[in-house]
Amino acid sequence: MRIAGRMSATALAMVLALWPMAEASHPAAQSLTEACSALVGRSAPTATITSAQVVATGSVTPPGSTNAISNLPTFCRVEGVLMPTSQSRILFEVWMPIERWNGKFAGVGNGGWAGTISYSALGDQLRRGYATASTNTGHEAAPGVNAARFAHEQPEQLIDFAYRSQHETAGTAKALIQAFYGRSPERSYxxxxxxxxxxxxxxxxxxxxxxxxxxxxxxxxxWTRLMAGDLDGVMAVLRDPASHLPAPALGLLHRAVIASCDATDGVTDGVLDDPRQCTFDPARLACGGDASPDRCLTAAQVEAARRVYRGLTDPRTGTQLFPGLARGSEPYWPHRDPASPFPIPIAHYKWLVFANAEWDWKTFDFRDPDDFKAHLEAETRLAPIMNxxxxxxxxxxxxxxxxxxxxxxxxxxxxxxxxxxxxxxxxxxxxxxxxxxxxxxxxxxxxxxxxxxxxxxxxxxxxxxxxxxxxxxxxxxxIVATRAVNGVVDRLRPLCPYPQVAVYAGRGDTNDAASFVCREPVPATTGRTP
Structure with missing residues (x-):
């Protein structure tokens, strides 16, 4: 049987610790239900199984939540902790189907600063027949701008978050699969x-x-450039009240972008197939008289929108450091509430760049030489770990x-x-x-x-x-993508491998994927200016 991927040292140690029960846990010798409970207490030098139980109720309610993950097949739920360093405490879970395992393993990812097990994603993979694993990436989640405090207090946990937790969890999950089923996964995703x-x-x-x-x-x-780019977007819109772009202003901007550029891709459908082809300038919405956010934009609002589109540039050279958001994305911009700005980049700068719980994002400016120097020094230190x-x-x-x-x-x-x-x-x-x-x-x-x-x-x-x-x-x-309205699919389009784009063939229903072909586009005009 092919082993999908080399195991980590932790996982190899766990295989040795579990090996005496591996043969006994093979379905031909012992039921998988009994094999599941037998995993409890098994340990290796840096890994411990804290819980292993069969879940036959069809649902799991994550800790701290009232929303159950439902429609689950019967499975063995294994919980454990990995401690590859003295500062590490990586929680993980492995879910293994009792029946109709497809012979494969799927690791699932996290969101934001993580700090939690990805329960919903585990459920998705279990329903597909996979044995599956998730990790909290080595720390407990904290709210808002304190989400990165863990990395300031325990630097080794930054490495756990960046890469070590996923690698250790992958190897450990494969070892558990081997011990539980008596064979390794044929493929790992x-x-x-x-x-x-x-x-x-x-x-x-x-x-x-x-x-x-x-x-x-x-x-x-x-990561480090993304945090900088996102923080720049927050500052562009929210630091100065005159630059705020409330929902009516974003709606106005979006309608103008679509009206200007929708037909560029050959189909008028409210979607820009390649926003780089759109060079709409927000100055076209500048107010001539009294400002009204649902009819025009002030000069400060125009510049804020331009800055979000443009992205972050080096204030010394003008070199692009991180791209801006695309035209057409305006309804979803997170820069809405000055009292609650997008916290992920603020947490990064508060705890990893300045290591100061009192740091105020409103005082920062990439165009200030000292602030930009602090950014560069932090990037030099953090990029080798985080990027x-x-x-x-x-x-x-x-x-x-x-x-x-x-x-x-x-x-x-x-x-x-x-x-x-x-x-x-x-x-x-x-x-x-x-x-x-x-x-x-x-x-x-x-x-x-x-x-x-x-x-x-x-x-x-x-x-x-x-x-x-x-x-x-x-x-x-x-790859065919669909759109549904009120549960009814009303549009199908092909997604094409970049740099190809979906081009309407000139006949047939424009809501039917069969009416489109994937082709190389004409040279794009970048949307990173003005």
Whole structure:
């Protein structure tokens, strides 16, 4: 039987600790129900199983929640803790089907600063027949701008968050699967979006043997630059009351963008297939007389919108540091409430850059030389730990790994061109003569917000496409996405491997995916200016 990926030292130790029961736990010798309870108390030098029980009720209610994860098959729920360092305390769970296991393993990713088990994602994989695992990434979640306090107080836990927790959990989960079923998983996959997408790319770069295939959605992989870009967006809109863009102003801006650019892609449907082709300038909405946010924008509001579109640039050279949000994404912008600004980047700067609980984001300015110097010094210190931007995926490719990445063009939290930038860096690394698409493909989703939702067709099964690629060698040339209104599907469109875009063939229903072909676009005009 093929073992999917090399195990960590922790996992190897656990295999040895569990091995005496592995043969006995094989379904032919002992029921899996009995084998589940027998896992309790098993330990290795850095890992301990704290609970193992059969869940036959069809649901699990996560700690601290009143919403149950339901429609679950009967499974063995294993809870444990990993302690690879003296400061580490990585909680994890492994869920293993009692019946109809598909023979495969799926690790699932997290969101934001994590700090919790991804229960819903575990349920999704269990329903697919997978044995599946999740980790809290090595710390307990904290609210709002204190979400990154753990990394200030326990620096080793920053490494756990960045990459160690997912790697250790993957190896330990495989060891438990081996002990429980009496055989290793035939294939291993990682599925995640946002911080989960970041974790997926980190796995491909640092631990290429952990997974056979990875789905990395809207990855926060350029972490230090993303935090800077997001903080700049917060400051652009919320620091000065004159720059605020309330919902009526964002609605006005969005309607103007769509009216100006919707037909550029050949179909008038309220969605921009490639927002880089749209160069709409908010100055066209500038007020000529009395300001009214549902009819015009003030000069300060115009500049704030321009700054969000433009993204963060080096104040000394004008070099792009992180891309801005795309035109068409305006209804989803998080820069709405001055009393409750987007907390993820503020937490980063409060605890990791300035290490000051009293730090006030309103006092910061990238254009101030001292502030920018503090940013640069922190980036030099943190990027080697936190950023998953290494373009050399040679080891992952060499072992036959496959990577599918996707990003919504209307993403309001992680600029979509970040994915394009990383994909481009990989292609540059391998050179034009190398076929990067043989193991790595990027799909941009028009009208899709952060990890889901939006005005376009945003429902698709990237994991099924990955399975076909890994297990049958069928690379995805297009993936059909759907949009549903009140539960009724009213639009289907193909997502195309970048840089291709879906082009209307000129005949047929524009809501039918069959009416579109994937083609290379005409040269795009970047939307990063003015």
């Amino acid at each position: 990682f599925i995640g979006c946002s911080s989960g997408g970041y974790e997926g790319l980190m796995e491909a770069q640092r631990f290429p043997s952990d997974y056979d295939g990875i789905v990395a959605g809207a990855p926060a992989n350029n 998953a931007t290494a373009p050399d995926l040679g080891a992952f490719r060499q072992r036959g790994g496959k990577l599918l990445q996707y990003h919504g063009w209307n993403d309001q939290l992680i600029a979509p061109e970040n994915s394009i930038d990383y994909y481009g860096s990989v292609r540059t690394h391998f050179g034009r003569d190398e076929d990067v698409t043989a193991f790595y493909r990027l799909f941009m989703a028009p009208g899709m917000a952060h990890c889901g939702g939006g005005t376009g067709p945003t429902a698709f099964d990237m994991q099924a496409a990955l399975e076909q690629w890994v297990e049958h060698g069928v690379a995805p040339d297009r």
